[in-house]
Amino acid sequence: MSFASNFNPHSEQAAQRRDALLARIAQLRALEDRAAAASALSAPVFHKRGQLLPRERVGLLLDPGAPYLPLCSLAGFLQDTKDPEKSVPGGGMLAGIGFIGGVRCMVVASDSGIEAGAIQARGLEKILRVQEMALENRLPFVHLVESAGANLMKYQVEGFVLGGGLFRNLARLSAAGLPVITVQHGSGTAGGAYMPGLSDIVIMVRGRSRAFLAGPPLLKAATGEIATEEELGGAEMHTTVSGLGEHLAEDDREALGLARDIVARTGWQMPQRPTAPEPRLDAEDLLSLMPAHHREPVDMREVMARITDGSDILEFKALYGAATVCAQAHIGGHAVGIISNNGPIDVAGANKATHFIQWMCQLGHPIVYLQNTTGYMVGKDSEQAGMIKHGSKMIQAVTNATVPQITIQCGASFGAGNYGMCGRGYAPRFLFSWPNARTAVMGGEQAAKTMQIVAEAGMARKGVATDTPEVQAQMKAQYDAIVxxxxxxxxxxxxxxxxxxxxxIDPRDTRAVLRFCLDTVAEAALRQPRPTQFGVARM
Structure with a gap:
């Protein structure tokens, strides 16, 4: 049924919320532009070598005008430095789902304009994540490689050990029948040499591609042998002698053209889905709906009505456990179940969500979670009503759901509510955040107050006075630090x-992102890869 909105987008409150969220979106775009600008500083060097910049490569690889979903663009932000004005996000690589020759693919490219494409700590996590997404959603994996490998100046043993998962995943993708295609634009040394080594098809560029387990400096240091880069791992050697490469291109453009041709010839193109009615309510309102502070209430049905086909939603048990909202709808023609929060999850809400998840699994409909919860209800009445066991049933249902689950963190994501609403730890197919989203075990003020009460109780047991100026100052400093x-x-x-x-993501893009993700999981269900026992081995 069509949703009757009570929201006034012209109110003063709506205007304030809109301004706050637009400011956050501007920060997001500035961070993404910072990474592109940092990479572009290498343009003179790339162009002198006759090479394309990483973003130019991705742009030429993808079908013009086709949808593209970038992934993990903020990876590494505030991890290399705590200065938000200097931190460059992205993890040293580009990743996203796009179309090549009409085939939906996972595309990963070394951002070799930054630190020569050296793999960063969060960049490793990023590529491991997108590899898992490719495997789960049955996507061909196309890798544009030009990487200095691990940064030895920032060496950490855990990066070396866990980095083996990158190569394990390439083997898993190939064995699952999912094409792994590598364009070796530049260097691949040591572990990086296993990127082409574990690919089904490798394209190399004359005079630029390099792949060897030990480059000339390490070879001389280890064995005393002297050899040139071309002798050890050049494109001509690998395409004529070692057999590591299948195709020899003259430059980046030809290499990318070959990659497009190879992907198009897989025959994995999927038919376009029919058009679906747009929401009746304006997506611009999504900027004005969400408060800057999680304590202000929001009717999340207003959000649902701005992302669903025709703003048409059918609520499930609307009068029972009303703080937990469950509804059936369509997004981009896909039948879905949607679960969201108009307050803490109470006993009735947890039971309703459990029932609804099982109902969606019976129907085979994907579930979309719109997170905006401060967690499960606490208090004597709630505990005596069995909140723990009923919340656990909801978590069991989320964990064992047999349909794809997609999560959007729209606002608060606190405590076990993050778990019950299919947070990262529960492996949703996709999980995106709005710029205003907040994720924590609890709110900062709540955590600080809790620790203050604990500290005061501890001092009271020891007979220490808590009302002296010195103790009060210490308590205030601790409170502020925790917040x-x-x-x-x-x-x-x-x-x-x-x-x-x-x-x-920009909240206004939520419908487009969800539709893209739902198209992706629908294609995965229809696609029939031909698994092999060990994947395609190099010959």
């Missing part, structure tokens, strides 16, 4: 920098 720590780590840009989501 600052929680608030800074709860910020959507910070959590995205930790790769705890798949990207921060």
């Amino acid at each position: 600052q720590k929680f608030e800074s780590q709860a910020d959507a840009f910070y959590t995205s920098g930790l790769v705890l989501d798949d990207g921060v």
Whole structure:
């Protein structure tokens, strides 16, 4: 049924919320532009070598005008430095889902304009994440490689050990029948040599591609042998002698053209889905709906009505556990279930959500979670009503759901509510955040007050007076420090920098992002790869 909105987008409150969210979106775009600008500083060097910049490569690889969903663009933000004015996000690589020759693919490119494409700590997490997404959604994996490998000046043993998962995933993708195609634009040394080594098809560029387990400096240091880069791992050697490469291109453009041709010849193009009615309510209102502070209430049905086909939603048990909203709808022609929060999740809400998840699994409809919760209800009445066991049932249902689940963090994502609403730890197919989203075990003020009460109780047991100026000053300093720590780590840009989501999106793009993701999972269900026992081995 069509949703009757009560929202006034012209109110003073709406205008304030809109301005706050637009400011956050401007910060997001500035951070993304910072990474592109940092990479572009290498343009003179690239062009002198006759090479394209990483973003130029991706642009030529993808179908013109086709949808493209960038992933994890803030990876590494505030991890290399705590100065938000100097931190360059992206993790040293580009990643996203796009179309090549009409085939939906996962595309990853070394951002070799930054630190020669050296793999950064959060960049490793980023590529591991998108590899898993490719495997789960049955996407061909196209890799544009030009990387100095690990940065030895920033060496950490865990990066070396966990980095093996990158190559394991390439083998898993190939064995699952998902094409792994590498364009070796530049160097691939040591572990980086296994990127082409574990690919099904490798395209190399004359005079630029390099792949060797030990480059000339390491070879001389280890064995005393002297050899040139071309002798050890040049494109001509690998395409004529070692057999590591299948195709020899004269430059980046030809290499990308070959990659497009190879992908198009897989025959994995999917038919376009029919058009679906747009929402009756304006997506611009999504900027004005969400408050800057999670304590202000929001009717999340207003959000649902601005992302669903025709703003048509059918609520499930609308009068029972009303703070938990469950509804059936269509997004881009896909039948979906939607779960959201108009307050804490109480016993009735948890039971309703559990019932609804099982109902969606019976129907085979994907579930979309619109997170905006301060968590599960606490208090004597709630505990005596069995909140723990009923919340656990909801978590069991989320964990074991048999349909694809997609999460959008629209506002607060606190405590076990993050778990029950399919947070990162529950492996949703996709998870995106709005710029105003907040993620934490609890709010900063709540955490600080809790620790203050604990500290005061401890001093009272020891007979220490808590009302002296010195103690009060210490308590105030501790309170402020805890609030600052929680608030800074709860910020959507910070959590995205930790790769705890798949990207921060403009709320107005939510419908388009969800439609793209639902198209992707629908294609995955229809696509029939031909798994092999060990994947395609190099011959």
